[in-house]
Amino acid sequence: MSILVDSHVHLHEYGDGWRSYCDGRYLMLAVSDDADSSVVTVRLGRECAHVVPAVGVHPWNAARVDVSETLRTVERLVVEHGIRFLGEVGLDRAFHPETFDVQLRLFEGFLRIASDYGLGLSVHAAGAWREAFEMLRRYRIPAAVFHWYTGPPDLLEEIVAEGYFIGINPALLVQKKHEAVLERSPLDSVLTESDGPYSYRGLTLGPEMLRRLLERISEIKSVDVDEVSKRVAENFGRLLSSVGLRSGVSPR
Numbered sequence: 001m002s003i004l005v006d007s008h009v010h011l012h013e014y015g016d017g018w019r020s021y022c023d024g025r026y027l028m029l030a031v032s033d034d035a036d037s038s039v040v041t042v043r044l045g046r047e048c049a050h051v052v053p054a055v056g057v058h059p060w061n062a063a064r065v066d067v068s069e070t071l072r073t074v075e076r077l078v079v080e081h082g083i084r085f086l087g088e089v090g091l092d093r094a095f096h097p098e099t100f101d102v103q104l105r106l107f108e109g110f111l112r113i114a115s116d117y118g119l120g121l122s123v124h125a126a127g128a129w130r131e132a133f134e135m136l137r138r139y140r141i142p143a144a145v146f147h148w149y150t151g152p153p154d155l156l157e158e159i160v161a162e163g164y165f166i167g168i169n170p171a172l173l174v175q176k177k178h179e180a181v182l183e184r185s186p187l188d189s190v191l192t193e194s195d196g197p198y199s200y201r202g203l204t205l206g207p208e209m210l211r212r213l214l215e216r217i218s219e220i221k222s223v224d225v226d227e228v229s230k231r232v233a234e235n236f237g238r239l240l241s242s243v244g245l246r247s248g249v250s251p252r
């Protein structure tokens with residue numbers, strides 16, 4: 001099996017435990033929740049060759065931050081450390097509709113930064129999939145992963161046509177809606193993710209679930225698990241190279 005791809009993990013939330021994931025089994029796009037965790041994620045990226053750091057503020061935290069100051073901090077991290085991804089950034093009408101206006105201001109700011117520096121995005125868009133997608137297009141964002149996609153099926157096709165990726169989460173094991181997403185997603189647009197250390201319906205999400213996730217994808221797609229693993233690793237390589245990073249994946 002190829003190296004396991006985790007295209008969306010909150011590695012900074014594991015404390016010192018994050019090191020156990022940096023032993024070459026996993027290649028991770030580590031996302032941040034706010035300015036402080038962005039600083040931590042940048043450090044993890046420096047310390048581990050298998051971590052690609054993403055900086056940003058989760059839409060759930062939008063109302064708690066000073067938007068202009070946060071955008072300045074994030075842009076400074078991008079410039080000073082050569083960061084190539086923003087995440088977890090986006091919009092959420094499903095769980096926090098009450099802060100949507102400030103989420104929008106913050107996300108617009110992130111899109112401006114991503115557009116200026118040609119960055120990729122790890123996008124959270126619960127309940128606001130189309131709005132987020134239209135904004136990415138408007139700002140000509142070169143690369144994006146729609147993390148844990150559960151949005152409308154017709155939009156899925158547009159996301160794929162744009163060359164963006166669909167994040168498939170271990171929730172696949174228990175969430176019918178997510179299974180339907182995978183069925184409609186071409187394998188060449190799929191990236192695996194854990195969203196660890198989040199818990200969902202009895203699942204403790206984390207990189208150790210990736211193998212099981214690949215097996216389930218293999219069953220649903222009727223493609224050999226080693227082939228699924230290889231294709232996902234190649235997809236991740238394409239994602240990285242689209243923002244000027246070396247793929248870090250050696251094809252077998």
Ligand SMILES: [Zn+2]
Binds near residue numbers: 008031088
């Ligand atoms: Zn997340």
